[in-house]
Amino acid sequence: xxxxxxxxxxxxxxxxxxxxxxxxxxxxxxxxxxxxxxxxxxxxxxxxxxxxxxxxxxxxxxxxxxxxxxxxxxxxxxxxxxxxxxxxxxxxxxxxxxxxxxxxxxxxxxxxxxxxxxxxxxxxxxxxxxxxxxxxxxxxxxxxxxxxxxxxxxxxxxxxxxxxxxxxxxxxxxxxxxxxxxxxxxxxxxxxxxxxxxxxxxxxxxxxxxxxxxxxxxxxxxxxxxxxxxxxxxxxxxxxxxxxxxxxxxxxxxxxxxxxxxxxxxxxxxxxxxxxxxxxxxxxxxxxxxxxxxxxxxxxxxxxxxxxxxxxxxxxxxxxxxxxxxxxxxxxxxxxxxxxxxxxxxxxx
Amino acid sequence: xxxxxxxxxxxxxxxxxxxxxxxxxxxxxxxxxxxxxxxxxxxxxxxxxxxxxxxxxxxxxxxxxxxxxxxxxxxxxxxxxxxxxxxxxxxxxxxxxxxxxxxxxxxxxxxxxxxxxxxxxxxxxxxxxxxxxxxxxxxxxxxxxxxxxxxxxxxxxxxxxxxxxxxxxxxxxxxxxxxxxxxxxxxxxxxxxxxxxxxxxxxxxx
Numbered sequence: 001x002x003x004x005x006x007x008x009x010x011x012x013x014x015x016x017x018x019x020x021x022x023x024x025x026x027x028x029x030x031x032x033x034x035x036x037x038x039x040x041x042x043x044x045x046x047x048x049x050x051x052x053x054x055x056x057x058x059x060x061x062x063x064x065x066x067x068x069x070x071x072x073x074x075x076x077x078x079x080x081x082x083x084x085x086x087x088x089x090x091x092x093x094x095x096x097x098x099x100x101x102x103x104x105x106x107x108x109x110x111x112x113x114x115x116x117x118x119x120x121x122x123x124x125x126x127x128x129x130x131x132x133x134x135x136x137x138x139x140x141x142x143x144x145x146x147x148x149x150x151x152x153x154x155x156x157x158x159x160x161x162x163x164x165x166x167x168x169x170x171x172x173x174x175x176x177x178x179x180x181x182x183x184x185x186x187x188x189x190x191x192x193x194x195x196x197x198x199x200x201x202x203x204x205x206x207x208x209x210x211x212x213x214x215x216x217x218x219x220x221x222x223x224x225x226x227x228x229x230x231x232x233x234x235x236x237x238x239x240x241x242x243x244x245x246x247x248x249x250x251x252x253x254x255x256x257x258x259x260x261x262x263x264x265x266x267x268x269x270x271x272x273x274x275x276x277x278x279x280x281x282x283x284x285x286x287x288x289x290x291x292x293x294x295x296x297x298x299x300x301x302x303x304x305x306x307x308x309x310x311x312x313x314x315x316x317x318x319x320x321x322x323x324x325x326x327x328x329x330x331x332x333x334x335x336x337x338x339x340x341x342x343x344x345x346x347x348x349x
Numbered sequence: 350x351x352x353x354x355x356x357x358x359x360x361x362x363x364x365x366x367x368x369x370x371x372x373x374x375x376x377x378x379x380x381x382x383x384x385x386x387x388x389x390x391x392x393x394x395x396x397x398x399x400x401x402x403x404x405x406x407x408x409x410x411x412x413x414x415x416x417x418x419x420x421x422x423x424x425x426x427x428x429x430x431x432x433x434x435x436x437x438x439x440x441x442x443x444x445x446x447x448x449x450x451x452x453x454x455x456x457x458x459x460x461x462x463x464x465x466x467x468x469x470x471x472x473x474x475x476x477x478x479x480x481x482x483x484x485x486x487x488x489x490x491x492x493x494x495x496x497x498x499x500x501x502x503x504x505x506x507x508x509x510x511x512x513x514x515x516x517x518x519x520x521x522x523x524x525x526x527x528x529x530x531x532x533x534x535x536x537x538x539x540x541x542x543x544x545x546x547x548x549x550x551x552x553x554x555x
Contacts, residue, residue: 060425100427107434107467121430169466170434218470221477279471280418324421333417341421 008081009303012311015073018045019311020318026345028322029338034329045069046322059327060120066326067123070319071097077308084191085305091188092200093312094128099181101125101133102154103174109142110170129153129184146173154180175215182208196305199297203290203313209246210270210286214279216247217256280341288343291317317343356524358531366528370521377513380506386449387503394496401489408482415475423471434467435476441487451502453495456487 020028024044031037038057042050049065050057074093078086101122108118115137127133131148139145146161156176163172185204189197249259257275260268270289273281294313297306321342328338339345356362420428440459445452461483464476 060429063424063426104427104430107430110467111434111436113433117433118430121426121433123426167466168463171466214470218473221465221473277415277474278418279474280422283422283471320424323424327420327425331417331420333421337417338421341418 005082005085005304008077008085009307011080012077012308013302015076016311016314019314020044020322020344022344022347023349025318025321025325025342026339026348029325029328029342029345030335031325031329033332034326037325037329041322059323059330062326063323064124066319066322067097067125070315071125073315074312077312081308085308088188088191088200089308089312090128091184092204093316094125095181095184097123097125098128098130099177102130102136102149102177103170105133105136106142106145106173107170108137109139109145110164153184156180171215171218178208178211192305195301196309199293199306199309202293206266206270206289207286209267210282212247213250213271214274214282216250217274220250284341284343287317287320288346291343321345356527358528358535360532363525363528363532366521366525370518370525373513373518373521377510377518380510380513383449384503384506384510387451387499387506390448391496391499391503394492394499398489398492398496401485401492405482405485405489408478412475412478412482415478416472419469419471419475423469427469428472431468431472435462435464436467437461437463439483448495448499449502451498453498454491456491458484458487 024040028037028040031040035055038050038053038055041047046065046069049062049069053061053065074089078089081089104121105118107113108115108121118137119133122133122137130136130152136145136148139148142164143161146158149155150158154177157173157180160172160176164170182204185200189200192200246259246263250256260271260275263271266289270285271282273279273285290313294306294310298310300306321344324342325338328335416428423431437460439462442457442459444455444457446455447453461480464473464480467473468476
């Protein structure tokens, strides 16, 4: 039996102290090199990871460790959360990570990549609604892997297999997985109170809408090569009410700048970098948006679901920033460049 | 003089030397023509290379920026996973082509990797740009190989021309002069001897 909301809120308040504050994150981003970055990181909650990894650790190994830390934190919250909230958090986080893994497995299968290489790219998370990842990775062909998924909640992906075969493209399968994820999150919203749903919607809706826009722009580029693409609605099955119109405008070739200006808040601000072709900054803006929505939610109610959600969003933002910084330091990028694509350092005093 | 040691100062040897020097001078002229042609090819190739390389470097910087920002926003595992989804690889044929006897590779693209529909938008732009300049990049590599080999051959030809003009031909000319002088001296000696014998025979007859 779950200890109740009060307990999980108190746990989240306590665990918040383990998070890296914006000032420290800025120092990490401004570290001279990988050695200094690891030195600073060893003074945080990640000291065990740095100790285990040792000298000469790669950014890929660190990314895996940062994911493990996120999953560990997630487990600690989900284990003590009330039933409904735990179900929602599993659908929101575990399924998101699982969908990412499924995409990586299907990519590997489509190009007949070796099983070792596919496994190297997987997030170290246990299967949630899918079948065992080892079975999927071990499937002989792409069709076999999709058939294995046919017995799970991801069964609708089989409908997109024909498009994959016809266009030799992965986007129909990935778009379908995104759709299944969003529908599942929407379905699990009933597990939380109506006041809390709004906060989640603000995060998921904006993210889905923006990702659909990015896919539409990618689509217009592909359309030049493949004029006989399937109908728009079959790939963008109208996840949220307003997105299809914008997507149509983008696909029909309307100027990106005009479309972005017409979007209004918060979309216009998030998507603005697309005008200068900086998709990576759009994704950073999305993470910043989620962080701010969670922070505002917590400011409204620090003793309920927003406090839990804010903690988990902060954990995910921290992971994303650390992955970017570790890769940037490994490749000796300027701190200015790293800071541009990280969220937390922007909140340092 | 060491170059003159073993020289037989005979008319036959002089005739052979004259034949040889005429052949060497003709060869030297051909080498000069080759040198001029190679220099012309080299300067034309460098001009082309300079122009194309500047444009290409700008495009490569743009691609590098896009790839870096994709890594920073998606993470190395996601980028690695997406990159591994590209099935068809670049296939090329390398054929030898000759310019004034200098062999350099001519590269023909048989098939390019297909990136459409396989990558996220953050990477697909970089992949499209890279795919767009792939043939240009290969042509630049071809030109660089061509410039390198022509420059190498030009250096060799120049050294050969200099060696022939400044060492071999003057040496032969010196040897010829030595033989001519020796033959002239011998002819003079012969003349003096004949004159002396003629004078002695005349005196005996008197």
